Each structure stands twice: as C-alpha cells, then as structure tokens.
Amino acid sequence: MNKTLLLGASIALASLTGCNSTPTKDVSEQTVLDNYSDIAFAVYSDSLETAKALKSATDALVANPSEETLQNAKDAWKAARVPYQQSEVFRFGNSVVDDWEGDLNAWPLDEGLIDYVAASYNRNASNLEEGEEVDQSAIYSVITNNSLDIDNDGSVDTAEISASLIASLHELRGGEANVSRGYHAVEFLLWGQDLNGTNAGAGNRPFTDYVNGEACTNGTVKAAAEICVRRGQYLTTAMDMMIEDLESMVAEWNPEADANYRATLVTEGQTGIKKVLTGIGELAGGELAGERMRVALVANDPEDEHDCFSDNTHYSHYYDIKGIQNVYLGRYVRVNGDVVEGPSVNSLIASKNTDVAKKLEAQIETARIAVEGLVTSAESETNPQTFDQLIASGNKEGNKIVQDSINSLLLVTEVTEAAAKEIGITEL
Known part of the structure; x- marks a missing residue:
C-alpha cells in the first residue's frame, strides 16, 4: 500500500477516540497516572520500533544506494514520525522528557553544519543584529571536511565520523540551530535542502550522494567517493544514536522497573496530574500554535517549518494534537x-x-479537526498545498487554514487552564 494511504488510514483509525467524559468508578489521581504512564510506555515503545525499521531502511540505502532504497528510507522516516509526534505531549510537564527531547527533535537546523548546501545558503546571515558576525558553523559541512576551524583555532578533528563527534557538535557553542543529531538531521540526510521556498516541492537529494565510487555526488556535482562513504557513516551513526536515545526513554516508562521516572510519577497525586495538564496546555499553545505555526506564518518563512526538508509538517502537526487527545481521553x-x-x-x-470536562474534550476535537485541515490541503488531489505553501505571503486561503489551527490550539490551552482549576490546580 502507498505510504501516504497508510498514514491517512492511521489518521482515520486514531480519530475514533469515542467519548470519555462520564466518570468511571475507578478514576483517581493514581489510576489516571498509571494509565498515562502506560500510554507513554506504549508511545515510546512504538517510536523505538519504528526507528529500528527506519535504521534497517537507512542501512539498506547505505549498502545499496538506489532510487528504491532511498524512497524506502524516506517512507520509513515518515512512518517513524507518527508515534514519535504523539509523544510530545509528555514534554513540558515531565522534565525527564523535556531535557532529553532536544537530542531527538531539535529544529530548525543549520544543515550546512552537517553537509553541503547551496552556495547562497547561510541561515544565520539572514537575521543578524547590527554589528553581529555570521556564525560560520552554518557552513562547516562535517561530511565534506576532515577538520573544522572553530573560532580560528582549528580545534576539531572530524576525520572520523563517530557518535562522540556528532554529540560534540550538537548545539555547538550554545547555538540552538547547530543541530547535528535526531530526526531532522536524518531527514536532511535523506531529502537534502528544500530550495523551493514557498513553492511546491520538497528536498531532492539524489541516491548517488551515497554511492561509493566514481558516481558519488554532492547533489548535482561530482564528488570524491570518500564523501559518500562519510555521508553513509554519518547517517548510520545518527540512527544508532537515535535508537539509543529512544531505548533510554522506553526504560524510564517501563512498568516492570522499580526505580525509573514512572515509578515516582504514579505516586505524585495532584502534582502528577498538574504535569499531565501542563503538557497538554503548553504543547497546544506555546509550542504547536506558537513556535511551530505562528512564527512561520508571521515570517512567511519555510525555514521555520518543522519538517522543512521532507514537507511532512502537516502530519507532524496533526500527530501532535492527536497526542494531546490521546492523553486527555x-x-x-x-x-x-x-x-x-x-x-x-x-x-x-x-x-x-462534567460540563467543563466536555468543553475541553470538544475543544481538543475542534483543534484536531482544524489541524487535520493541513493534512487535507497537502493531500488534495486537485490543488495540493503543503505547510510551506500555506504560509506564503499573499496566500490568503492558505494563511487562514494555518491561522484557524492556531486559534483552535490556543483555545485548548485556555480551556485546559480552566479545567485544571476544577480539580484544585490553580496554576499550570
């Protein structure tokens, strides 16, 4: 089956949540936190398994580069995003997740830190304050250079692509855009830069970027075979790191463990419930409506798009709100x-x-439907427009789809705060 159809089918299945507003006999802070933790364990376990499938696909690409193996890896990346995005609701309230998340899902990234980019590219040059110098890390290109001159002291030996090297470059010198690992680094290594701006089209990295031999390329330019080997090493290592990261979070929520994060959370009573509601409210309003949608819409800038290389942003946003609905219900x-x-x-x-509970349930569903509008637009058979097109200046209809999603998500945060007060939580 076509991967798009699979993802669409998962939306249809995931939408069938039913109504859960009626109080159950066994509902208590303890039982709610137990079930919340069961869901976290399942979501992270699914994220781990789909990441392993992605690693199998990227290993096949590196071993036998072709149009088919590259496409298989792209499909596996998109599939891996489905459960992972549903995990983001566990951030914010749970510091163990929020402190860890940056290694998995940091964005936007200065792709020039990792690999070749268009000659005109330097993201850091576009928003400089007067007198501020360009951060040259945006064009270091670890893959195409065996050493990096950082701060003019030539201190980094990049001859060997290793986990320690990649980790040392992540958020280099405190720069949040200096992202070297996680889903978006892998995304860039599979798609390459999206140079289409707010026009149709995603990144278009050729499979020859992984060919070990005379056919090796840096995009449309012939490259030494060593470069393709290093690119494969980077991709393989980044995937190994991703799996290790996910394994660590699965362990934190494992119900069979005695001394992990879950074991503490389920005993926290109202403090634990506050963490649940904080995750819902902050992901909906501050992160999804604010950082991931409003920033990009106001700037009309696809560089602020969440999945900017693959143009998969509509699904990532959808599964964020789905994760919120999962946890609430x-x-x-x-x-x-x-x-x-x-x-x-x-x-x-x-x-x-009951009325307040139903109001929040209804508002989350309203937001889910609004964000699903992003998916409907991207998958339209007559006039498909992905997120980077919807935010374009002058695209009034597209801007409205995004703004409607923002408005609905902000209301989720507002109603969540009101609902929290009903159970004695005065501030999130």
Missing part, C-alpha cells in the same frame, strides 16, 4: 492497532464538573 491506538486505554484526566475532571 486516556486512549492510544498503537502502530499495530492494539489499544491502550484506561482512566483519564477527562474523567477525573468530569467527576468534579
């Missing part, structure tokens, strides 16, 4: 179709005020 549909379900924060709020 206490129900997650796993990648294999199994369902994890139990006492929910919705039911806990409904035990105090």
